[in-house]
Amino acid sequence: MASSDAATKLGLKDPTLFKTQALIGGKWLGAKDEATIKVFNPATDEELGTVPDLGLSETQEAVEAAAAAFKTWSRTTAKERHDILKNFYALMQEHSEDLARIITLENGKPLAEAKGENAYSSSFIEWFAEEAVRTYGEHIPSPFPHIRNITIKQPVGVVSILTPWNFPSAMITRKLGAALAAGCTTVIKPASETPFSALALAELATRAQVPPGVINVVTTHQHVSDVGRELCENKEVRKVTFTGSTPVAKMLVSIEAGGNAPFIVFDDADIDAAVEGAIACKFRGTGQTCVCANRIYVQAGAFDEFASKLADKVSQFKLGNGLDGKTTHGPLIHSKAVDKVKRHVDDAIQRGAQILIGGEAVAPSSTTPSSNFFAPTVLADVPADALINTEETFGPVAALTKFNTEEEVVKLANDTDVGLAGYFYSRDVGRVWRVAEALEVGMVGTNTGLISQAVIPFGGVKESGLGREGAHGIDEYMNTKYIAFGGL
Numbered sequence: 251m252a253s254s255d256a257a258t259k260l261g262l263k264d265p266t267l268f269k270t271q272a273l274i275g276g277k278w279l280g281a282k283d284e285a286t287i288k289v290f291n292p293a294t295d296e297e298l299g300t301v302p303d304l305g306l307s308e309t310q311e312a313v314e315a316a317a318a319a320f321k322t323w324s325r326t327t328a329k330e331r332h333d334i335l336k337n338f339y340a341l342m343q344e345h346s347e348d349l350a351r352i353i354t355l356e357n358g359k360p361l362a363e364a365k366g367e368n369a370y371s372s373s374f375i376e377w378f379a380e381e382a383v384r385t386y387g388e389h390i391p392s393p394f395p396h397i398r399n400i401t402i403k404q405p406v407g408v409v410s411i412l413t414p415w416n417f418p419s420a421m422i423t424r425k426l427g428a429a430l431a432a433g434c435t436t437v438i439k440p441a442s443e444t445p446f447s448a449l450a451l452a453e454l455a456t457r458a459q460v461p462p463g464v465i466n467v468v469t470t471h472q473h474v475s476d477v478g479r480e481l482c483e484n485k486e487v488r489k490v491t492f493t494g495s496t497p498v499a500k501m502l503v504s505i506e507a508g509g510n511a512p513f514i515v516f517d518d519a520d521i522d523a524a525v526e527g528a529i530a531c532k533f534r535g536t537g538q539t540c541v542c543a544n545r546i547y548v549q550a551g552a553f554d555e556f557a558s559k560l561a562d563k564v565s566q567f568k569l570g571n572g573l574d575g576k577t578t579h580g581p582l583i584h585s586k587a588v589d590k591v592k593r594h595v596d597d598a599i600q601r602g603a604q605i606l607i608g609g610e611a612v613a614p615s616s617t618t619p620s621s622n623f624f625a626p627t628v629l630a631d632v633p634a635d636a637l638i639n640t641e642e643t644f645g646p647v648a649a650l651t652k653f654n655t656e657e658e659v660v661k662l663a664n665d666t667d668v669g670l671a672g673y674f675y676s677r678d679v680g681r682v683w684r685v686a687e688a689l690e691v692g693m694v695g696t697n698t699g700l701i702s703q704a705v706i707p708f709g710g711v712k713e714s715g716l717g718r719e720g721a722h723g724i725d726e727y728m729n730t731k732y733i734a735f736g737g738l
């Protein structure tokens with residue numbers, strides 16, 4: 251199907267946002283060997299379209315294009331970059347319906363959530379537009395009378411951006427906004443499951459006057475390991491930024507990786523608020539975010555009330571195609587994800603957990619046509635050593651484990667190699683401080699299940715990552731240069 255026919259079929263107001271070619275040096279291109287990747291709607295298993303399956307040589311060309319563009323982009327003024335990023339932000343607002351529709355079609359999340367992602371995604375571009383003009387250096391008083399010490403900030407160079415399918419847009423702009431604001435040029439490798447959002451963003455950036463070669467998009471599937479290695483090892487690449495799984499992250503730098511977040515409910519919590527927080531935190535993106543609660547620890551005195559209220563709320567979810575206005579939760583990204591969730595649920599049950607609701611993959615039906623749906627699930631009495639408590643599940647399963655004391659639960663929460671986010675509910679101000687300080691994570695939500703914003707330092711500790719994105723994130727894309735002015 252020609253790209254314009256496909257775009258019309260997908261119901262976009264501006265069909266030219268549906269790009270089916272990669273972008274290198276300002277040119278939209280196919281693979282040299284004409285290989286393509288088929289992209290499917292996970293809610294229906296229908297093919298949405300194809301994108302090029304690029305290999306090593308096209309990736310090298312993309313890096314070369316970024317290196318050439320760096321010579322001029324790095325010399326633009328911060329105000330020029332600010333203005334271009336503001337244009338880009340305005341275009342993302344103007345085309346928000348189409349951008350959200352593309353997210354829903356390729357990722358499966360409900361349209362309302364996809365609109366939320368576009369708002370979140372564009373907020374990074376807006377935030378970094380405003381950061382561009384505030385990349386100050388400093389004057390450091392010297393101990394020597396004839397010297398003045400100055401520092402300036404300079405862009406690091408070409409940045410490789412590798413992003414996941416769970417936020418097809420926001421995980422790109424969180425990195426791209428910072429890189430462009432700093433004066434860096436980029437090569438983006440989006441997930442092969444969700445390339446159309448990346449390509450639509452590149453199209454809007456072009457319309458916003460981002461010059462050719464500043465943003466390059468390399469779509470790939472078959473050659474992903476060659477392309478990934480090149481994007482990390484090419485001598486022109488000065489920074490690699492990645493959001494995705496911990497095993498892949500261990501090979502890279504500046505990373506945001508897996509979470510396995512604890513969510514703790516103490517006896518003194520506002521239980522209704524904790525239930526709302528758990529719904530938002532655990533089931534956002536059908537459980538497929540790195541900051542989703544993975545292990546839910548509930549103190550013995552609150553356990554029964556929390557468990558029954560949570561199961562009741564979950565029973566009201568409507569699974570289905572994200573384009574259907576009644577849908578509250580969409581499919582998982584593919585059948586491998588369904589298999590993993592099933593394995594975790596079965597393991598918990600074998601170890602003695604009880605199913606309060608859900609527990610199974612959903613058979614295809616008229617509202618859930620593909621086999622990528624898993625019933626939203628609440629499990630009670632999940633033992634601490636169950637797989638679901640030791641590995642990130644990335645699915646719609648709330649696994650509840652009972653605990654007795656604050657000391658015990660902090661130990662349980664920290665008993666993992668990762669540490670991205672952690673959440674807890676308590677109305678005791680002393681406990682709020684103690685537990686927030688004790689959790690071994692990069693980000694804590696106290697009495698809230700939603701922490702994500704452009705303006706916060708997003709990132710983890712332990713094996714969850716290196717560096718911070720959002721607030722302070724621009725520094726990761728700039729070198730500090732010290733200049734001594736002597737001979738005074």
Ligand code: SIN
Pocket residue numbers: 416417421493506538539540541702
């Ligand atoms: C992620 O899942 O990697 C990011 C989630 C977020 O930014 O909220």
